[in-house]
Amino acid sequence: MRPVIPYVTAALLFGLGAYGVLRRRNAVLVLMAVELMLNAVNLILVTADTTVRAALPHSGQVFALFVIVLAAAEVGVGLAIVLQLYRLRASVAVDEVPLTEPPAGAPVAVGTAAADRPEASTTGHPGAPGGEAR
Amino acid sequence: MTGADVLLLALGAVAVGSGVLVVTTRHLVRAGLYLVVCLGALAGDYLVLTAELVAWVQVLIYVGAVVVLLLFAVMLTRAPIGASDDLDRPGWPAALIGGGAGLGLAALLVDAYRWTAVALPEAGTAERIGGEIFRSWVLPFEVLSVLLLSALVGAVILSRPDIGRPGAGPSSAARPDPAGRSTEAAR
Amino acid sequence: MNGPTLLGVLLPAVPLVAGLLGLLLPPSPRGPAGGRDAGEQRARRAAIALGVTGAAGALALAVALLATLDRPVEASTTWVDLGGLRVTLGVRLDGAAALVAVAVGAVALAVQVYSIGYLKRGPHDDVDVDHRYPPYAAQISLFTAAMLLVVVAGDLLLLLVGWEVMGICSYLLIAHDRRLPEAPAAAMKAFLVTRVGDVGFLLGIALLGVSAGSFRIADVLAHDHSTGTLTAACLLLLAGVAGKSAQFPLHTWLPDAMAGPTPISALIHAATMVAAGVYAVTRLYPLFEAAPVALTVLGVLASITLLLGALAATAQDDIKRVLAWSTVSQIGYMTGALAVGAPGAALFHLLTHAAFKALLFLAAGAVIHAVGTTLMSRMGGLRRGMPVTFWCTVVGLGALAGLPPLAGFWSKDGVLAAAQAAALDGEGPTPAWVGWLVWLAGLAGVAVTAWYATRLLLRTFLGTTRVPLAHPHDPPGTLRWPVVLLAVPAALLGFAGFAGAFADRLQPTPPATPDHPSNLLPAEPLVHLAPSVVLPLVLLLLGAGSAWIRWRRDPAADPAAALGPLRPVFAAAFRLDDVQHALVVRPARALAATVRAGDERVVDGAVEGSGRAASGLGGGLAALHRAALPRAAAGVLAGALLIGLAAALIGGTS
Numbered sequence: 001m002r003p004v005i006p007y008v009t010a011a012l013l014f015g016l017g018a019y020g021v022l023r024r025r026n027a028v029l030v031l032m033a034v035e036l037m038l039n040a041v042n043l044i045l046v047t048a049d050t051t052v053r054a055a056l057p058h059s060g061q062v063f064a065l066f067v068i069v070l071a072a073a074e075v076g077v078g079l080a081i082v083l084q085l086y087r088l089r090a091s092v093a094v095d096e097v098p099l100t101e102p103p104a105g106a107p108v109a110v111g112t113a114a115a116d117r118p119e120a121s122t123t124g125h126p127g128a129p130g131g132e133a134r
Numbered sequence: 135m136t137g138a139d140v141l142l143l144a145l146g147a148v149a150v151g152s153g154v155l156v157v158t159t160r161h162l163v164r165a166g167l168y169l170v171v172c173l174g175a176l177a178g179d180y181l182v183l184t185a186e187l188v189a190w191v192q193v194l195i196y197v198g199a200v201v202v203l204l205l206f207a208v209m210l211t212r213a214p215i216g217a218s219d220d221l222d223r224p225g226w227p228a229a230l231i232g233g234g235a236g237l238g239l240a241a242l243l244v245d246a247y248r249w250t251a252v253a254l255p256e257a258g259t260a261e262r263i264g265g266e267i268f269r270s271w272v273l274p275f276e277v278l279s280v281l282l283l284s285a286l287v288g289a290v291i292l293s294r295p296d297i298g299r300p301g302a303g304p305s306s307a308a309r310p311d312p313a314g315r316s317t318e319a320a321r
Numbered sequence: 322m323n324g325p326t327l328l329g330v331l332l333p334a335v336p337l338v339a340g341l342l343g344l345l346l347p348p349s350p351r352g353p354a355g356g357r358d359a360g361e362q363r364a365r366r367a368a369i370a371l372g373v374t375g376a377a378g379a380l381a382l383a384v385a386l387l388a389t390l391d392r393p394v395e396a397s398t399t400w401v402d403l404g405g406l407r408v409t410l411g412v413r414l415d416g417a418a419a420l421v422a423v424a425v426g427a428v429a430l431a432v433q434v435y436s437i438g439y440l441k442r443g444p445h446d447d448v449d450v451d452h453r454y455p456p457y458a459a460q461i462s463l464f465t466a467a468m469l470l471v472v473v474a475g476d477l478l479l480l481l482v483g484w485e486v487m488g489i490c491s492y493l494l495i496a497h498d499r500r501l502p503e504a505p506a507a508a509m510k511a512f513l514v515t516r517v518g519d520v521g522f523l524l525g526i527a528l529l530g531v532s533a534g535s536f537r538i539a540d541v542l543a544h545d546h547s548t549g550t551l552t553a554a555c556l557l558l559l560a561g562v563a564g565k566s567a568q569f570p571l572h573t574w575l576p577d578a579m580a581g582p583t584p585i586s587a588l589i590h591a592a593t594m595v596a597a598g599v600y601a602v603t604r605l606y607p608l609f610e611a612a613p614v615a616l617t618v619l620g621v622l623a624s625i626t627l628l629l630g631a632l633a634a635t636a637q638d639d640i641k642r643v644l645a646w647s648t649v650s651q652i653g654y655m656t657g658a659l660a661v662g663a664p665g666a667a668l669f670h671l672l673t674h675a676a677f678k679a680l681l682f683l684a685a686g687a688v689i690h691a692v693g694t695t696l697m698s699r700m701g702g703l704r705r706g707m708p709v710t711f712w713c714t715v716v717g718l719g720a721l722a723g724l725p726p727l728a729g730f731w732s733k734d735g736v737l738a739a740a741q742a743a744a745l746d747g748e749g750p751t752p753a754w755v756g757w758l759v760w761l762a763g764l765a766g767v768a769v770t771a772w773y774a775t776r777l778l779l780r781t782f783l784g785t786t787r788v789p790l791a792h793p794h795d796p797p798g799t800l801r802w803p804v805v806l807l808a809v810p811a812a813l814l815g816f817a818g819f820a821g822a823f824a825d826r827l828q829p830t831p832p833a834t835p836d837h838p839s840n841l842l843p844a845e846p847l848v849h850l851a852p853s854v855v856l857p858l859v860l861l862l863l864g865a866g867s868a869w870i871r872w873r874r875d876p877a878a879d880p881a882a883a884l885g886p887l888r889p890v891f892a893a894a895f896r897l898d899d900v901q902h903a904l905v906v907r908p909a910r911a912l913a914a915t916v917r918a919g920d921e922r923v924v925d926g927a928v929e930g931s932g933r934a935a936s937g938l939g940g941g942l943a944a945l946h947r948a949a950l951p952r953a954a955a956g957v958l959a960g961a962l963l964i965g966l967a968a969a970l971i972g973g974t975s
Contacts, residue, residue, distance in 0.1 A: 001136065001138045001139060001142070001182075001183075001251055001252055001253070001254050002135075002139050002142070002247075002249060002250070002251055003247055003250070003252055004243060004244055004247040004248065004249065004250075005139060005142040005143055005146055006142055006146060006179055006183065007240075007243035007244075007247060008146070008240045008243060008244060009142075009145075009146030009149055009150060009179070010239075011236050011237075011238075011239035011240035011242075011243055012150045012153070012236045012237075012240060013149060013150060013153050013172075013176075013236075014235060014236055014239060015232045015233055015234075015235045015236015015237060015239070015240075016150070016153040016154060016156070016157050016232060016236060017153075017157075017232075018228075018231055018232040018235045018236070018958050019157055019225075019228050019229060019231070019232025019233065019236075020156065020157030020228075020232070021228075021954055021958070022227060022228030022231055022232065022951060022954060022955050022958065023157060023222050023223065023225050023228035023229075023232075024157065024221060024222065024223075025220060025221055025222060025223050025951075026162065026213075026218075026221050027211075028162065028204060028207045028208050028211060028213070029157075029162065029165055029221060030950075031204060031207075032156055032165055032166065032169050032204060033156070033157055035169065035173075035196070035200060035204075036153050036156060036157070036169070036172065039172070039173060039176050039196070042176070042188070042192070043176055043179060043180075046179075046180050046183050046185045046188055047183060049183070049185065049255070049258070050183055050184070050252055050254055050255055051247070051252050056266065056270050057255070057262070057266065058255075058258050058262060058263055058266050059266070059270075059271075061185045061187065061188050061258040061263055061266075062263060062266050062267055062270075062271050064180075064185070064188045065187070065188060065191060065263070065267070066271075066274060066275075066278055068188075068191055068192065068195050068196065069195075069278050069281075069282060070278070070281070071195075071196070071200065072195055072199065072200060072282070073281055073282050073285035073286075074285075075200045075203055075204065076203070076285050076286065076289045077285050077288050077289050077292070079203055079204070079206075079207045079289075080288070080289035080290075080292035080293045081292055082207055082211065083207065083210055083211070083292075083293060084292050084293060086210070086211045086212075092211045093220070094949070094950040094951060095223065095949045095950065095951050097949060097950065223951060227955050227959075228955070231955060231958050231959050231962055234962050234966075235958065235961075235962050235965075238962065238965065238966060238969070239965075242969055
């Protein structure tokens with residue numbers, strides 16, 4: 001078994017993930033690219049389990065399991081955030097998220113803004129197409 | 135070059151190819167489906183590398199749960215079915231960084247391992263991995279369980295804006311809410 | 322503390338207390354209109370009482386001091402001991418001090434009484450009542466106290482205190498009339514110009530005190546200073562003297578100070594401020610005598626001042642400015658007498674000048690009070706309406722011009738005789754050419770003085786009335802009596818020079834010690850009746866006669882027209898103000914503007930610029946931090962890549 005093959009596969013996948021995180025505008029696609037990176041790490045961990053003889057056997061695979069659990073949690077929270085963002089702004093484009101403190105009465109930020117301020121949530125972002133327009 | 139190497143090469147080619155498609159396709163839904171292919175190929179890789187349990191968990195959790203969640207999210211955000219034009223931003227810094235990271239890591243690893251061969255260890259069956267986890271890694275395991283719980287609670291709170299807001303009683307959930315309405319309409 | 326010492330201590334204390342109490346009075350009481358008038362009247366009465374009491378008390382004390390003082394008295398207590406320097410609180414009383422104190426007290430009393438009437442309606446016949454009488458009277462009292470402190474001070478620092486208080490009081494009093502646009506500027510000018518001299522005075526005192534190890538005048542006089550120190554100190558002191566006594570080139574403030582009320586002009590010119598410089602020199606005369614260079618400088622300055630003032634007086638149209646320039650000129654006589662080694666003559670002239678100049682100013686104030694203008698071109702023919710004022714002015718002008726047997730004749734003759742002796746016989750501490758200079762300048766000054774005195778008299782009181790004024794009248798009692806009473810010493814004080822006791826007192830005689838014998842004046846008479854007296858008399862007649870002839874020919878014309886093209890030059894006092902403006906004021910202003918611009922642009926710019934740069938930098942950094950997710954992610958990943966690259970390279974090489 002030539003460990004260089006899965007290693008290179010993992011490296012290329014990690015690069016693809018990084019590229020996707022930076023390239024993609026849609027938050028869901030960004031999350032997918034993050035999954036790619038995480039899987040690349042997993043592949044490295046599992047491959048390293050075959051090449052590196054650790055004091056504890058199968059540590060790499062255990063770590064890979066842990067990372068899978070982490071990824072699950074991350075996807076759960078991340079998707080919740082994405083949905084909330086979509087609910088507030090009717091858009092999931094990550095580069096349209098305002099970062100400055102909005103004027104009083106406007107929604108503050110992702111996840112903390114108020115859904116009980118409907119007039120601000122629809123008029124505060126004129127660039128975003130309305131939900132019914134799509 | 136053994137059969138394992140051939141398998142690894144083929145699966146790796148599939149994984150990388152579908153990964154490329156994940157980050158370049160202009161169809162949101164297809165991206166999710168290519169991700170399934172990629173993750174499945176990785177699961178095959180794990181199998182070849184004798185990590186049985188990891189492979190099955192990969193299939194169960196990633197392919198079965200995470201990707202399904204992602205596809206749900208694609209639908210909930212009312213993504214168009216066809217090709218979208220506004221998915222990408224100017225790509226040269228992304229290409230630079232992604233290519234740099236991937237090729238740099240690949241170069242490092244190639245330089246480190248060359249074309250050496252190693253013997254595969256004994257298979258990481260559920261019994262062995264379970265024994266390791268509950269013998270050597272039980273504390274991180276418990277911490278992870280707490281992490282999962284808190285992620286669960288956090289996701290619930292995030293998706294329920296009427297929770298934890300001062301002055302927001304049960305009545306506020308019933309107030310007219312265009313965004314909320316549109317979400318419901320999407321459902 | 323024996324009698325004379327107590328009197329000497331009380332002398333400045335009484336007007337000081339009166340002045341400080343007067344400052345507590347409300348300048349313009351608040352309240353309803355009726356009560357306000359009543360309150361103001363009450364405050365005014367209290368101020369009058371305080372001022373007159375202070376001045377009268379000072380005069381009484383001075384007279385008592387003069388009567389009881391039979392020999393020089395010195396008393397002091399150590400105030401501060403600064404290492405090798407001793408500062409004392411003390412009085413140093415001699416005959417000259419007592420006489421000058423009497424003059425100060427008398428003039429102050431006259432001015433206080435005169436001000437009651439003069440400021441009632443405000444200067445320039447303004448209907449508006451002067452609401453600021455209490456501080457005015459208090460400031461006069463303080464002024465008097467400061468001058469008396471200078472007179473009796475036994476310590477140079479104490480003298481300096483009085484000297485400076487006079488400066489600030491003159492500033493306040495010149496600026497008293499706030500309705501005059503030029504008054505604040507004139508006050509500022511007086512203050513600044515005298516300050517320039519005061520710096521020199523302060524340095525001179527410091528030099529003397531450090532050299533002698535004590536600031537007590539007796540110690541300073543007794544100490545054997547090195548010639549260089551002495552010359553430097555005396556020259557520095559002369560700067561202060563020139564400032565306070567309005568000597569060239571620091572004389573420019575005095576004519577402008579006419580913006581102050583007329584009684585203040587009388588006070589400043591006659592007895593207090595300008596006399597202080599001359600008096601300070603006589604106090605320290607032994608030092609000056611040992612520094613002939615300083616006396617030579619003084620003689621040159623005195624000659625210039627004397628002629629400059631007299632010539633400038635010829636062309637003025639403002640009656641007060643004529644008198645102001647005549648003061649400059651007369652002070653020139655005094656300093657000239659000091660330069661040729663006759664401090665007695667200088668003090669004598671100081672006393673007579675105090676009498677006749679106070680008289681002239683107060684009489685001029687009466688004229689201004691009656692006519693409502695200070696310009697002589699709008700007066701004329703006032704003799705019929707105001708005979709008392711006229712005759713008093715005649716006495717004063719006669720004394721000013723040196724008409725025998727009035728006071729000014731004797732004292733001026735004393736000065737001229739001393740200068741003549743210095744010139745012809747080489748007597749005196751300075752070279753003979755200084756004597757010649759002072760003598761010739763003095764003689765020329767006699768003629769010019771007579772000319773402008775005659776012109777003043779003719780233009781103001783004789784001839785036809787140029788302004789149809791219904792009833793030019795003699796002033797009321799409070800204004801009249803000080804004038805009339807001052808006419809007496811102005812006329813008769815000269816005869817005191819014949820009295821041996823008077824002459825003896827005027828010679829400044831420090832207590833002679835065996836190792837430091839008094840090498841002061843030999844007991845020479847103050848009054849000379851030599852054949853040379855004829856010379857100034859002839860010049861006097863020449864000057865007065867030429868003005869008179871000119872006037873006879875055309876009573877309506879100004880005799881100053883005879884000056885022809887020189888008239889504007891004289892009127893502008895040889896344009897020295899402009900010279901001063903160009904040489905001092907403009908560069909100083911330019912420097913100030915430059916410094917200000919530098920401060921605003923460079924210093925402030927640096928401060929504000931650093932602040933702006935910091936906040937700009939912070940804003941930039943904040944904007945950098947406020948990156949949207951893609952850019953932040955790109956940054957993080959690029960950073961990780963770079964770190965990894967660096968680790969790979971460094972790890973690979975090592």
